[in-house]
Amino acid sequence: MIKLNQLFIEALPVIRKLEAAGYEAYFVGGAVRDFLLNREIHDVDIATSATPLEIKEIFSSTVDVGIEHGTILVLYKGQSFEVTTFRSESNYVDYRRPGTVTFIRSLEEDLKRRDFTINAIALSGDGQLIDPFKGQEALESKLIQTVGNPADRFEEDALRLMRAIRFVSQLGFKVEDNTMQELFHKAPLLQHIAIERITAEMVKLLSGAYNHQALAIALKTNIYKYWPSLYHNQATIQTALTLPIQQLNEVELWVLAVYLHKSKDIKNDLSKWKLPSKKIKLITTMYHFLLWRLENDWTSYSLYSAGFKIACSVEKIFTTIHKLNDTDRRLKKLKLEYEKLKIHERSEMQVNGTELAQWLNREPGPWIKNMLEEIEQMILDSRLQNEKMEIRKWVQSCQIPSEKN
Structure with missing residues (x-):
């Protein structure tokens, strides 16, 4: 009992x-x-x-x-x-x-x-x-095994093919031999399943602690061939399996896939999975910061622009790509650097566009955005204090932008 x-x-x-x-x-x-x-x-x-x-x-x-x-x-x-x-x-x-x-x-x-x-x-x-x-x-025994004949179970509901490897990812179990054989034989049935349902299972698969094992089975059984984009590429999965991807969460794994796949149309590739537009936007933003990070070290301005959460995710993907084993140390360092920033978002700046227009007695226009960005950069680089009077002195003492701007 x-x-x-x-x-x-x-x-x-x-x-x-x-x-x-x-x-x-x-x-x-x-x-x-x-x-x-x-x-x-x-x-x-x-x-x-x-x-x-x-x-x-x-x-x-x-x-x-x-x-x-x-x-x-x-x-x-x-x-x-x-x-x-x-x-x-x-x-x-x-x-x-x-x-x-x-x-x-x-x-x-x-x-x-x-x-x-x-x-x-x-x-x-x-x-x-x-x-x-x-x-x-x-x-x-830590075994994924169908109730009864696996061929029958997968023909009844082909989404069970995805559920099998999703449970591998979540539980770290092995797939029973007969069930594994039918994953291979019945993989083509996935083409009859709505993408939304496949994606729901894929999100859970990528989120699992044993996602590496699940992707390996998807590759072995050809299940990956019936995914709509990115992870449907053999080379993408094979490369991912050589990396320590277990440390990445679901969104970070989408970013990694975009990078490994060398996607030329990110939005289109992600849209094929019917991912929410908000998630697609986040993945795209993270990908662009990743490309920057692969060529540069973090600066105050890039860290500020990315935001702490995105910067951490990008750093994790960076260490994954380079197979570095000091991720925790890097994230702690990143946190300290972020906490040292003079401002963390534009609303913390002691000036706004209306004040700039008043101080310079000018009509609002694109010049305001440019000047706010310059002030923002100077504050982050400690070249200007984030105090209203100090900012006003600098604004009124610097060369006034041309009206054409």
Whole structure:
């Protein structure tokens, strides 16, 4: 018997209420897997023999978040819990969605439809594990293995190809031999999957502590060939695998890919992944600072222009490219240099454009931007104090820009 943690205990009243009504109910899915691995969990899912309508009869406050697939959001004592009816699936279409969903009363049949054995373990409210497909054994062996025939599982839902290597990245597990063979044989099925879904898995893959292992498998099984850009290039991945990429986060790995791929149209390459425009802008900005950093040391102005977070990420990518082993020391030094800056953003300057126009009795124009940048540079280089009177003296004593500017 297993002692439940706090998140399970908070959801336990929902389990008990379903049981009191005569139905079976269990904790299932990733929460059970991560709990057994002593990994942090953030929410729990519940599976039950009660149908959606029966669930709605038991609980007074519910939301139909996916009722056609048996999922009801139960609102109970200020919290929300996803409760899904046991189901079987058949006649899969588009290598992604089941054409037929049938509500059933059997837990084992419900677990049978799941992707990997480590995700097919249920936990009762009394702390008993139900594990018909030896998921615990796979956890102990650190193995990614499908429930049943891997060819069938990947043909049912080709996104499972990405999920397999994503779990490798997150958990550091190996892929079972038969499952690995089918990753190779079924890789072409990924072309039937929406890019948005592939990207969601790729983001998690790049974020994993074992992203190096996952990319190596993607290369070995040809999964990478069905990615839309950047990491779809064999040379890009091969080069990345020679570098200490484990120290990079997801966004930094996109920047590295842009660099290794020698992308000529960054926005287009990133847009093929359907990444958010805000992230594309950030990656592009980081890439341009990286190109500068590869040719120069940080200066007060470049550090100020990049900002501390971007500068740190760029330095990490820089050390990765050069295979340097002093990243922590460099980041600490960068932090000290950043803290020493006279200003950290333009709003801290003791002057604005309106004041410049008043001091020089001039109409506003492009000259204001140019002069603010010059003042900014001088303050950062300690050639001018960031004090209003000092700035005003300098402005009024220097050569006044031509009206043509």
